[in-house]
Amino acid sequence: MLRLQRVSLGVLAVLLLGIGLACAQSTKQPAATNRTTTPSSTARSVDNAAPLPGSGDNRVSQPAKPAAPETAATPATAVASEPPTTSTEPSTLVRWYGHAFIYLVNSTGVRVAMDPFARNSVKYLFPGRLPADTVLISTEAEDHAAGELLFGTPQIFRSYTAVGVNKANGLIFKGVSVNRDSKIGPNAPKCTAFVFSLDGVNFAHLGVVGNILDARQRQELGRVDVLFLPVGSPFLTVTDLNRIATDLQAKIIVPITYKTEQTPDMNLRSLDDYLKDQKLPVKRLTKSEFSVNAELLPAQPTIYIPANP
Secondary structure, three states: HHHHHHHHHHHHHHHHHHHHHHHHHHHHHHHHHHHHHHHHHHHHHHHHHHOOOOOOOOOHHOOOOOOHHHHHHHHHHHHHHHHOOOOOOEEEEEEEOOOOOEEEEEEOOOOEEHHHOOOOOOOOOOOOOOOOOEEEOOOOOOOOHHHHHOOOOOOOEEHHHHHHHEEOOEEEEEEEEEOOOOOOOOOOOEEEEEEEEOOOOEEEEEOOOOOOOHHHHHHOOOOEEEEEEOOOOOHHHHHHHHHHHHHHHEEEEEEOOOOOOOOOOOOOOOOHHHHHOOOOOEEEEEOOOOOOOOOHOOOOOOOEEOEEE
16 A cells, blocks of 8 residues: 555656646747847847838838938938029020121020121121021111021011011010110111010110110110120220110120121220129120020129120
């Protein structure tokens, strides 16, 4: 009987020992699981990132590159903060062919030529087969009046006959009678200045104006954005020229009709003489043309000097 009790106690001890080992193993298993799921430094950065669409909690087990979201966002922010250098507004092309010859093309293709020179009147080269819709001529002098050299079938408006409001081939313009020299009065020599709008910009070409503008002329011409100013006129001082630009509130002043190597024998002021005491900012262009629209006009009056054609 005693021997049977000892056997029973031995069996019971073995059973208790087995149960204890099983409990110990079950206790260690969660601890191992916790070590496996403890996130590394890479996993922490992924957890803090925005979840990918449809990824849910799988981003830990399938992590994306942690630096990619920040790198992709940086350039977009930098570009957005930069000021725009171009404009979506329609623009007009302005080209200077030399002397008083100005050529404009607006955003819809309307082409306007002003004061084209005759081929033998100056040493500038006349462009071959240059098309125009409208030609405006301020005076019948040969270095301003060669409208017949334009290609196509443009409407040509000549000096005195162009005074007043006119419409031609998509262009509405006004011709204003101005003085050619320092003389004043009804019998003083006259020429015609032109003013019109293209793409929301007001242009004025003063031809061979030779005197400051009176009140009537200023009112008829109105406010001007781009002024083609004959700075070489022997009848106007630089002070007179600046006054004309100020009276018309011009934002861009384009010097025309000044002495160059192509006009050596003409009685004209040089561009340097016009600029030497000039207080306005000067922008020298690398080409003989530029584009302009209402949105990108300079904040203060500026002299634009196209390159010699």
